[in-house]
Amino acid sequence: MLKVERLSAGYGHVAALKEVDLQVKDGEIITVIGANGSGKSTLLKAIAGSLRPRGGCVIFNGKDITGRPADRVVAAGLCLVPEGRQLFGDMTVLENLQMGGYLFLRRRRQSEFRAKLDFVYDLFPVLRDRTNQAAGTLSGGEQQMLAIARALMSDPKLLLLDEPSMGLAPMIIRDIFAALRRLNDQGLTILLVEQDANISLALADRGYVFQTGQNVMAGDATDLLNDPAVKEIYFGKKI
Amino acid sequence: MLLSKVLQFVITGVANGAIYALIALGFTLIYNSRQIINFAQGEFVVIGGMAAYTFYVTAHLPLPVALLAAILVVTLLGVAFERFVILPLKNAASISLIIATIGMSIFLRTGAMLIWGKEAMTLPHFFGDKPWNIMGATILPQQIFIIAITLVIVVGMQLFFRLTVTGKAMLAASMNPEAARLMGIRSERMVMYSFAFSAALGAVAGVSIAPLVMMSFGSGAALGIKGFSAAILGGLTNPLGAVLGGLSLGVIESVGAGLISSAFKEAIALIVLLMVLLIKPSGVFGKIGTRRHAR
Numbered sequence: 001m002l003k004v005e006r007l008s009a010g011y012g013h014v015a016a017l018k019e020v021d022l023q024v025k026d027g028e029i030i031t032v033i034g035a036n037g038s039g040k041s042t043l044l045k046a047i048a049g050s051l052r053p054r055g056g057c058v059i060f061n062g063k064d065i066t067g068r069p070a071d072r073v074v075a076a077g078l079c080l081v082p083e084g085r086q087l088f089g090d091m092t093v094l095e096n097l098q099m100g101g102y103l104f105l106r107r108r109r110q111s112e113f114r115a116k117l118d119f120v121y122d123l124f125p126v127l128r129d130r131t132n133q134a135a136g137t138l139s140g141g142e143q144q145m146l147a148i149a150r151a152l153m154s155d156p157k158l159l160l161l162d163e164p165s166m167g168l169a170p171m172i173i174r175d176i177f178a179a180l181r182r183l184n185d186q187g188l189t190i191l192l193v194e195q196d197a198n199i200s201l202a203l204a205d206r207g208y209v210f211q212t213g214q215n216v217m218a219g220d221a222t223d224l225l226n227d228p229a230v231k232e233i234y235f236g237k238k239i
Numbered sequence: 240m241l242l243s244k245v246l247q248f249v250i251t252g253v254a255n256g257a258i259y260a261l262i263a264l265g266f267t268l269i270y271n272s273r274q275i276i277n278f279a280q281g282e283f284v285v286i287g288g289m290a291a292y293t294f295y296v297t298a299h300l301p302l303p304v305a306l307l308a309a310i311l312v313v314t315l316l317g318v319a320f321e322r323f324v325i326l327p328l329k330n331a332a333s334i335s336l337i338i339a340t341i342g343m344s345i346f347l348r349t350g351a352m353l354i355w356g357k358e359a360m361t362l363p364h365f366f367g368d369k370p371w372n373i374m375g376a377t378i379l380p381q382q383i384f385i386i387a388i389t390l391v392i393v394v395g396m397q398l399f400f401r402l403t404v405t406g407k408a409m410l411a412a413s414m415n416p417e418a419a420r421l422m423g424i425r426s427e428r429m430v431m432y433s434f435a436f437s438a439a440l441g442a443v444a445g446v447s448i449a450p451l452v453m454m455s456f457g458s459g460a461a462l463g464i465k466g467f468s469a470a471i472l473g474g475l476t477n478p479l480g481a482v483l484g485g486l487s488l489g490v491i492e493s494v495g496a497g498l499i500s501s502a503f504k505e506a507i508a509l510i511v512l513l514m515v516l517l518i519k520p521s522g523v524f525g526k527i528g529t530r531r532h533a534r
Contacts, residue, residue, distance in 0.1 A: 050417060074423035086418035088411050098404065099411045103423040105404040154423060 001026050001158055001189050002047070002078075007056035009046040016042040018213040019056060024158065029180070029190045031200040031221065034210030035234055040193040041083055042213070044160050047191075048080035049073040060158070075103060079156035083163050085147040089136030093127055096135050096146055100153030112155075120149035123179055141172035148179070158189045165196050177203050197234065201225040209233055243375025248497040249490055250373070254382035256489020257389035261444035262466025263473060263481035264396070265437035270475050271413040272433035273325065275333050278340045281463025282347035283438045287313045287445025288454045289351060292360045302365065310442040316347075317438025321431045344459065351456035359453035362446070385447045392443065393482050400478075409433065461505065468512040474522025483524045 002024040009017040017039040024030045032040050045051035047058050049070035057066040060078055070080075088096050097117060098105060104113040121128040124145040130138060135146055144164055151159060161180075165173045177199060184190055194200035201207050201221045209217035209224065211233050217224065224230050262280060269277040290312050294305035324339050331339075366380035400406040412419040412429035419426050444462075445454070452458070469488045473480025488511060496504035515522065 048421065050421070070417075070420040071423050071425045074421065080421050082418060082421060086415055086421075088414045088418065090414065091407070091411065095407055098407060099419065099422045099424065102404065102408055106408075150422070 001028075001061060002191065003059040004043075004047065005057050005059070007043070007046055007058065008054045009042050009051055010054060011051075015054075016213050017046060017053075020210075020213075020215050022208055022215065024189060024191050027184070027187060027189055028206065029184050029192065029204045031192045031194055031204035031207045032210055033194055033197045033200060033207060033224075033230075036195065037212075038210040039213035040195075040210050041162050043210075044080055044162050044191070044193055048078065048160055050080070050082075074154050074156075077155070077157040078160065079151040079154050079158075080160040081147050081151045081162060081164060083166070085143050087135040087143055087146060087150070089134065091135055092132050093135055093138070093146055094131045096150050097127075097153050100150035103154060113153075116153050116155060120152050123152070123182070124149055141168050141176070144168060144172075144176055145179070148176070152183075156188070158191065159183070161190065161192045163194060164192070165194060165199060173199060197230060198225070244497070245494070246374060247376040248494045250376055250378050250382070252490030252493030253486055254378070254385050254489070255493060256469075256486035257385045258444050258448050258462075258485070259465045259469040259488050260389055260482040260485025261392065261440050261447075262462060263469035263485045264392075264478055265440045266467055266470035267473070267475060267478050267481045268433045268437040268440070270470070272409070272430045273336065275336045275340065276467070277434075277437065278337065278463065279320065279344040279347055279459075280437070280441055280466055281459030281461070282344050282351070283313050283317065283441030283459075284445040284448075284462045284466075285454055285456065285459040286316065286347060286351055287442030288362070288449035289355050289360060289445075289456075290442075291446040291449055292362055292454075293355070295362060296360075302363075306446045309446055310439055313442035313445070314435050314439040317434040317436075317441075318431060320438070321434035325430070325434070326427060344463070348456055348459060355456060357455060359455040359458075360449075361453050362449040364450045368450075379451070381447075381450050388443065388447060389482075392440065393478075396478060405432070464512075465508045468508045468515075471512055472515050472522060473524045477522070477524060480522055480524030484522070487523075 004020060004022040006019040006021060007017060008015065008019055020043060032043060034040050042051065046053045049068050049072070052067050057064060060076055063076065065073055065076060088099060097120065101113045101116055104116070126142055127146055127149055130142065135143065138146060148164065164176055180190060181203060192200055192204065201224055204221040206219065207221045207224045208215050209230055216233060217230065262284060265280045265283065266277060269275065287309050291305050291309035294300045294308045295302055300308065320343055324343060325336060328336055328339060364379065364381045365384055368379060370377040370379050400410055408419065408424045409429045409432055412424055412426040416426035465488065469485035470481050472488060473482070473484030488508060491511060492504060492507045495507045
């Protein structure tokens with residue numbers, strides 16, 4: 001479904017991502033783990049079009065989408081839940097979801113929008129209760145649910161998530177990851193970037209480990225979970 | 240006697256204030272979309288008025304057609320301004336963009352002088368110039384028109400931003416352009432709409448006051464300052480605040496000029512502007528219903 005080849009990206013003089021290869025197959029949950037500043041977020045931004053790559057290519061469903069601007073990547077069926085949620089804080093929950101379904105609404109496809117809205121409200125019933133509440137007044141967990149729901153409104157085939165567990169209580173994280181599992185069971189392919197290796201490897205099929213902008217390890221999630229080398233990469237321990 | 244005098248000041252003030260409100264809304268729209276002050280806003284007003292003069296007096300078009308054509312021309316000018324000046328300065332600092340708007344205002348002012356010369360011009364009153372009497376005070380049909388059109392525009396804008404998908408997308412893009420892009424909203428396009436909108440509002444103000452004031456190529460600066468003061472008074476980001484700011488400024492100005500001396504009229508807006516910036520820079524109406532970016 002997604003094929004990333006020798007992808008490089010950066011900011012100013014900083015090369016945050018150096019020639020990374022990565023592949024996501026239909027129906028998989030893939031996780032990219034690594035410490036702060038390892039290039040995980042940069043990878044997602046470069047795929048989703050928030051950041052223009054400096055080299056390499058991104059192939060999505062056979063189409064080359066390298067460097068395509070974010071507002072045109074969504075239509076291809078790929079949506080990013082950005083780091084820090086980035087909700088429209090003064091808008092209501094419903095308005096945020098309307099923005100998520102912007103492409104449907106703009107093309108006057110009301111029935112598809114309605115169906116999607118019911119779907120995300122069933123996935124996160126708490127959002128239905130909060131329909132007319134300003135997004136900025138929601139709790140952290142509810143905001144993360146809204147951010148995911150908003151991305152789902154565009155009916156993506158591949159969902160990219162940037163640290164959905166950030167700043168949340170363990171119980172809430174469990175709920176959110178359970179929702180991701182359900183989505184995956186229903187056929188959604190997921191690429192998840194996380195700092196918390198334990199929870200994300202427990203969810204994922206396969207994982208990639210990033211360090212200073214490079215992919216240093218890859219393999220089955222369960223293997224990585226038990227591999228002492230992963231811990232060393234995290235804590236920078238020398239052998 | 241005194242009552243009718245005060246009433247007269249208030250009527251004049253509200254009518255002038257409605258114009259300031261339209262200009263202030265233009266400032267607010269562009270500030271929200273791009274975080275800059277558009278110093279060419281006053282020129283949009285003047286060119287609106289003068290283009291209407293050309294279409295009506297020189298080209299002999301029927302008045303409503305001439306007015307709409309003038310508004311259309313200025314709207315396209317706003318679009319061109321955004322596409323050819325603001326958009327290419329994508330990642331420039333706000334201050335560079337603001338200087339670009341000052342450049343644009345000089346360009347437009349000079350252009351207007353070359354096209355229309357230095358003569359002042361005026362349009363006929365849309366609905367005759369026979370004043371109405373209200374309890375000893377008088378109001379011109381043109382002033383009633385100005386108040387009515389402002390009311391229609393303010394209500395229309397609220398409905399547009401609250402009820403339509405494009406309106407909400409413009410709000411979303413102004414709150415968080417990057418997140419909006421991730422939803423498929425073309426944030427740059429939304430900025431262009433804001434400039435178009437804002438230019439159109441300026442033109443509506445321009446054609447509406449053209450029958451009441453003599454307008455020449457250099458009239459934009461004073462009108463721009465009035466609208467800017469009104470926008471600052473209203474908190475700059477808040478459209479409703481801009482309207483209240485415009486109306487209050489109009490009334491303060493007219494009452495002040497009436498009670499003290501009309502020689503002070505032009506100074507009053509500047510005094511209000513300075514006082515707001517000194518005492519409450521966030522604007523007097525800054526908090527009412529602001530819809531700004533929050534994380």
